[in-house]
Amino acid sequence: MTLEKKLINKSYYEGLTMDREEPPIEVLGQLYIAEQRKNVPDLTSIRFAQGELYFLVHDYESAIFKWENIANELEPWAKKNLADAYMELGELSTAESIYKAVLSDSELLNTEISMQLFALYIEKGNHDMAQHTIKSLLATNPDYANMTMLAKAYFEENENWEDAIELAVNEGDRTNSLKWYEALIQYAKIGVIAEHEPGYFMESIRSVSELDQRLFEKLSTAIWVNYENSPFYLAWLRDFNQLFQQLHWEEAEEWKELPEVLENAYLHLISSAYPIKEIRGLVPAILSNLLVTATNNRLITAASAVLAWNEMFPGTLATDIISNSEHLINNAEATVDLTEIVQLLESISNWAQNNDIIIDKKFSQKVVEQIPSESHQLLIIGSPGSGVNSCINELVGETLLSEDTNSLISIQDQDYLEMAEVTEEGVRPIDTLSDFYEEQLSHARYGGDTRIFHLYAPSAFLHENNWAITTLPFPHQEKYADYALLADSLLFVINERSLFQSSDYERLLDWKEKAPHLTIQFLIYADEAENEKVATKRLQKATAAIDQYFPNSAVFLYSKENDRSIQLNDISSFYRRHFAERNLAEERTVKSIAIVQDLLSSLFEKRLEMEESLYTTLRMYEEIVSKLSGANNQLSDIEVEKTRTIVNSFEDIKDTTTREIMTEIPKILRDCKDFVKEDSDFGKIHIELNDKMNSEIDQYVHKTLLPKVYDRINEWIRLSQEQLNESQHFLNELCEGFNGLYEEDQLALQCDFSILDDWKRDARRLTNSIKIDKANILLRLKPSQVLLKSAGKLFGSIPQNKKMLHTRYHKYLETEDFTEVAQNIVDAFLLQFDFYENGLAGDIHIFFSNPYDVLQKTIEDKNVEIHEYQELLERLKNNPEMFHDPLRLFELRLLQYDWLTSPGKLSYSKH
Numbered sequence: 088m089t090l091e092k093k094l095i096n097k098s099y100y101e102g103l104t105m106d107r108e109e110p111p112i113e114v115l116g117q118l119y120i121a122e123q124r125k126n127v128p129d130l131t132s133i134r135f136a137q138g139e140l141y142f143l144v145h146d147y148e149s150a151i152f153k154w155e156n157i158a159n160e161l162e163p164w165a166k167k168n169l170a171d172a173y174m175e176l177g178e179l180s181t182a183e184s185i186y187k188a189v190l191s192d193s194e195l196l197n198t199e200i201s202m203q204l205f206a207l208y209i210e211k212g213n214h215d216m217a218q219h220t221i222k223s224l225l226a227t228n229p230d231y232a233n234m235t236m237l238a239k240a241y242f243e244e245n246e247n248w249e250d251a252i253e254l255a256v257n258e259g260d261r262t263n264s265l266k267w268y269e270a271l272i273q274y275a276k277i278g279v280i281a282e283h284e285p286g287y288f289m290e291s292i293r294s295v296s297e298l299d300q301r302l303f304e305k306l307s308t309a310i311w312v313n314y315e316n317s318p319f320y321l322a323w324l325r326d327f328n329q330l331f332q333q334l335h336w337e338e339a340e341e342w343k344e345l346p347e348v349l350e351n352a353y354l355h356l357i358s359s360a361y362p363i364k365e366i367r368g369l370v371p372a373i374l375s376n377l378l379v380t381a382t383n384n385r386l387i388t389a390a391s392a393v394l395a396w397n398e399m400f401p402g403t404l405a406t407d408i409i410s411n412s413e414h415l416i417n418n419a420e421a422t423v424d425l426t427e428i429v430q431l432l433e434s435i436s437n438w439a440q441n442n443d444i445i446i447d448k449k450f451s452q453k454v455v456e457q458i459p460s461e462s463h464q465l466l467i468i469g470s471p472g473s474g475v476n477s478c479i480n481e482l483v484g485e486t487l488l489s490e491d492t493n494s495l496i497s498i499q500d501q502d503y504l505e506m507a508e509v510t511e512e513g514v515r516p517i518d519t520l521s522d523f524y525e526e527q528l529s530h531a532r533y534g535g536d537t538r539i540f541h542l543y544a545p546s547a548f549l550h551e552n553n554w555a556i557t558t559l560p561f562p563h564q565e566k567y568a569d570y571a572l573l574a575d576s577l578l579f580v581i582n583e584r585s586l587f588q589s590s591d592y593e594r595l596l597d598w599k600e601k602a603p604h605l606t607i608q609f610l611i612y613a614d615e616a617e618n619e620k621v622a623t624k625r626l627q628k629a630t631a632a633i634d635q636y637f638p639n640s641a642v643f644l645y646s647k648e649n650d651r652s653i654q655l656n657d658i659s660s661f662y663r664r665h666f667a668e669r670n671l672a673e674e675r676t677v678k679s680i681a682i683v684q685d686l687l688s689s690l691f692e693k694r695l696e697m698e699e700s701l702y703t704t705l706r707m708y709e710e711i712v713s714k715l716s717g718a719n720n721q722l723s724d725i726e727v728e729k730t731r732t733i734v735n736s737f738e739d740i741k742d743t744t745t746r747e748i749m750t751e752i753p754k755i756l757r758d759c760k761d762f763v764k765e766d767s768d769f770g771k772i773h774i775e776l777n778d779k780m781n782s783e784i785d786q787y788v789h790k791t792l793l794p795k796v797y798d799r800i801n802e803w804i805r806l807s808q809e810q811l812n813e814s815q816h817f818l819n820e821l822c823e824g825f826n827g828l829y830e831e832d833q834l835a836l837q838c839d840f841s842i843l844d845d846w847k848r849d850a851r852r853l854t855n856s857i858k859i860d861k862a863n864i865l866l867r868l869k870p871s872q873v874l875l876k877s878a879g880k881l882f883g884s885i886p887q888n889k890k891m892l893h894t895r896y897h898k899y900l901e902t903e904d905f906t907e908v909a910q911n912i913v914d915a916f917l918l919q920f921d922f923y924e925n926g927l928a929g930d931i932h933i934f935f936s937n938p939y940d941v942l943q944k945t946i947e948d949k950n951v952e953i954h955e956y957q958e959l960l961e962r963l964k965n966n967p968e969m970f971h972d973p974l975r976l977f978e979l980r981l982l983q984y985d986w987l988t989s990p991g992k993l994s995y996s997k998h
Contacts, residue, residue: 091195094164097143100136112140131159138168147172163191167200174203179211198228214245225254229261239270248279256291268295268306275309285314285323289330296334301343307331308344311352321365324352328372342380349377350385353392357980359438359973370396371403378408384422387987390415395982399975416986423987425459425672428679431984435686435977442970444693446686448511449539450569453495457573458679462499462555463666466571469580469612470561470591478580478612479558481651482658483546487520488558492527494538495559495570500550501543509539537567552659561594572602572678575671576662581629583613592636602681604674606640606665609633610658613646641665676988683981687974694970698963705956711825712949718821719942722935725814730931733807737924740799744920745913747792752909755783757901781861784912792916793854800850808843811934815840818938834945836938842930853919 093099103118104111115137122128138153150172157165170185186200186207201224208217221238229235235258242251252274259267271291274280280288288310296303307327314323353373356366374396377389390412397404397412436451457464467482469475476488483498506517508526517523523540549556557574559567571577579595595607611629626644633642641661645654759780818836825834962969 097139100139103136131157135161147176163189179207198231259291272306272309275313281313281317285319285326289326300340304345308348311348324369328376331376346381346385349373357976359976362968363972375408387419391983391986394986395979398982399979423676423984428984429455431980432683438973449509452509458675462553464575465554466557466574466577468561473580473582474612475580493560494540496540498542498556500546505543507541576606579609581611583611608641610643610645687978690974701960708949708953712946715942715946726935729810730928732810734927736803741920748913749909752912753905756780756905797854804846836941839934842934
């Protein structure tokens, strides 16, 4: 053991005590005494060794005493040991300062001190310094002792994943030790590496590929999962697949995980999650790598994907990859999972719905239902009057259908009766057969829309033959034609009483051309017995017509008069052989591909229709906003006009009332002269006369004036209501015209007529609460009144003067101008009327407030929609790929299925 190793382990004392049998502490004591007896003793080494022994027996105080005064070449180690002792005593700050004060050229000593400081910082909870210290050690001396594993454990314990990942990457590249790549796999599994850019791991992946293929695969797939939902996913796909193409495997083992993640990545990229321009450079490498790593069915799928991609984007794949794929496909059996095509159809339907493109959802639901079904799909139809529904009832064994049906009806075997309608929103249950029949008769209520019903009922015949029967209107309702093409076979019912029209043949031939796999058979149905010769002649005529147009079709004769079981057995025996001889799975696959082809073709056409529809809708909304803004201005004008009319009418009441008061009050006051008699007490007559005048005024106001005013206000309210009704009528006509023109959500501009009730209530309150204060009419200081009052007091007690005073009062009252008194009464009487009038404009505004709010809200909503449509049109104009890319990727998937269905033959043409 080297000296430095002994110093690290605190076993320096062994060099002084070797070959001695006594305990080391006793030996050192003897050496100490012997050395001390020398003329120039050097006790440094002995004291250092004694300190070690004291430390080992946990006598840290004695160890500190021994190490404090070491001054030779052991001084740096003594100081380090001194700090160790203080650290054991828990005096961490003292230990830290001593560690930092040690100066030495020994790399080993400095490393040991750093290790101790690292432990000290952890104990103090100073993780910043602990992290700094361990990272410095890793940078300067990573091979020392168990340094890297210690750092790994520390980083993991503190969940410092960034430094843990950096350590694993650096040590893996430095040492090529598999344990570091396994650590990266563990970090990937707990999902902590996706913050790094993918390029950070490429050298690690390249390195492990040279060491262990299985570990390479595990590391690659583990990191892959981390990036799948991160912003670096596309960068990962680019970097990894480019790297994989550069690697060479002399004797590659079978890949376990990589083919699946490659295939999933390809499917994700072509799922319309990204624009084509972002994935066009990624997919070729992914497919090339998938072709290299895949086996069995996945290999054939990869080859079909390569050929489909090459068809869609020629020149992006290497020729050897294409040649290899063609060889694989040409030597493979056609295998396509029907559910995958159905899922593609559902994806297209969902995309169309999310992009406001109208498609026949009910047809899509019917495809999803029938194409993967294990039952044989038999379509039974006939011309009106053929008795087709009666024939179906015979086959099912129950009277389920009436003759008058205008819908598509699907019938399947089930232990109990159940009915439902397929709608755009889903499946709507129907409770009873009566309700079911009612739905058939109510077809007209639905404006001719396609209606689809499911009818489940117990049927031994359907169960034994594994049939699902569908019937639909024929031949005039072309909208049902696509549904007919979903059937595996068509059975056309002819009533032996009816002639088979040439138009029926032509329609069936047209269907046959659209669906080559659709086989057509015929059933001549006789529902009643009749003259045998006539019936035979008709049968011969019908059979001849069938042979002319459909020479390979079977013709069944079914009569209600003959044994049902025998006739049904003939039909079922034929169809058992017929279906057994055909590859229905392949036919349905081809059929489903054709359906998706047609749907994609229609969607490409609807792209222009949608853009034109958007422009039309945008122009309509702009016109709506313009008209609504005009209506808002009209409403404002109406409010101003009605406010002026109603307020002016109210002011007329005030003016009329004012004139009446100004006329009647002076007259009433003058008529009070009759109250003055010659025998009146002229000393008090002015007071009594003043009271009399106030009494007359009060009598006039409450008995005469107020009833008139109340009637006038009620008449004013009636006329105001007419004015407001005119406004409401105008708004109703405006709404009716608007709603009829634009077929928008019903616009309703209802005014608030509750203000009329408020006005009526306020009118009663107004006329009932008016009080006229007692007026000072004759108790003023006017000269004429002062003279009369003074004369009355002076001469009123003299009989001869009473006649003169009587005459004077009469003359005064007849000639006095009571205009001021009348005006005061007008002011007092009309004070409440002024408050009433001041609130009229506000009330009328409240009357129109709801129409204002509705118009404003509608304008705001339409402006938002206009902005959205403008943005959408701008995006469509600047980024046509936002519409075309998803359709092209749907088309790509269909191309792949087409390659799998018809190896070596590409039957699907691109748009």
